[in-house]
Amino acid sequence: MIPGAFEYHRPTSLEEAVALMGQHGFEARVLAGGQSLIPAMRYRLAQPAVLVDINRLPGLNQLSEEGGMLRVGALVRDTDVEFNSGIQSRYALIADVSRVVADPIVRFRGTVVGSLCHNDPAGDWTAAALASRAQVVIRGPAGERTEAIDDFLVDSFTTSIGEGEIAVEARFPVPGPRTSGAYEKIERKVGDYATAAAAVQLELTEDGRIQEVGIGVTAVALKALRVAEGERLLRGQKPTRDLIRAAAEEAAKIADPNPDARGSKEYKRDMARVLVGRGLIKALGRLGVQL
Amino acid sequence: MEIILNINGQDRKLDVEPRTLLAHAIRDLGLTGTHIGCDSSSCGVCTVLLDHNTPVKSCTMFAVSAEGHTITTVEGLAQGGNLHPIQQAFHDQHGLQCGYCTPGMMLASIALLERNPNPSEEDIRFALSGNLCRCTGYQNIVKAVQQAAQVMGKKSEGLGSAADD
């Protein structure tokens, strides 16, 4: 299968890339790792007239902490995260995701930011970004803006990136010493999208209460969802099995999955509940709390 | 578009459309060891190495994007008539039956051994989980990678001591 014809640009500066995107408007698409876009083009689900290949732009591969945030540039590949020992040891949720997103070869090209921009309803990074309260930095003709992930993820395959804009980085809050997380994904095989998955991140107070918590679920609705009611139940509380059960139940309440070869509506909805529960228990276990 | 791709150490001039996939560009040069399998980015038989140690599915990259990188295909592994240790190991351990996945398997294995010269069985199975084989059941592929790890490890030890002399 061969993609439709397109005009190819490979700018060497961000300014040039933004100018090209501005000039071609909605005709143009950014080409990052291509691991979602190229398959979509081969199936002719996407037929952009112009591709702006950002792979040679300087300064977009930073993966560093600054001002309490982990900055993940738009050219940071999944493997950059997977093979980074600092991230693997301190960012439990991100580390978990980096080992299950797509397959090991795809991860050498696919980017974290590209995955957020793609906003696949079954994407893994979107759920993780919700749970860790990430932000996306967007550059366009009008300058730069930063969006909370909840505002960024608008709908299936739709983000708040406007005409002529490029996402330049994602920012994840640096986890403190009493913060941990987990990603629980059911997949039929390596390289398959989730049947259902849940991302959780939580921070405990010194006396063992839940200070802050983020819960995201994916593949169980038209887009990744924040389980806000579950978060609300847990916030400020001492974790117990009953409380976790109640919070997990909230995931099933908001799930509205499509049945497909991976499972029925009922199964996926129930897995949203099960995986949120497991994720919370695993994250707590990583903080030394056994329930 | 006129582009130059550095494949197996040689600059090759090509005239491609931007939409030409790297896998097709490579095969059109007569380097048909890079196979095309699933045609949907899933099977890994089209895996090549960019810049010596980065495995990519060449069916999921445009040839134009590969400009400026070095590309290694299976044809580039043997040197001066000697099989690369990974090729020798796949041969010795019978790490293939039909051979269709073998080029991709070997290139993905080399990338693993580059960053982890001493992988556990689990590491090997994990690293190769994006490359599908429908014949072997993977057992002998794992054995082959283990043999190659041993041979390549010895070789670099040998070089180290030679340099010390």
Ligand SMILES: Cc1cc2nc3c(=O)[nH]c(=O)nc-3n(C[C@H](O)[C@H](O)[C@H](O)COP(=O)(O)OP(=O)(O)OC[C@H]3O[C@@H](n4cnc5c(N)ncnc54)[C@H](O)[C@@H]3O)c2cc1C
């Ligand atoms: C076999 C296979 C299995 C996969 N399995 C999974 C999986 O289990 N879970 C999962 O989450 N994903 C999976 N993926 C998708 C993969 O993770 C993609 O790499 C990722 O979703 C997109 O990242 P990319 O850099 O390749 O983006 P691209 O494919 O280059 O782009 C994707 C979309 O985002 C836009 N875009 C990309 N970067 C930017 C930017 N900086 N600014 C503005 N727009 C941008 C593009 O224009 C395009 O519309 C799989 C892919 C394959 C091939």
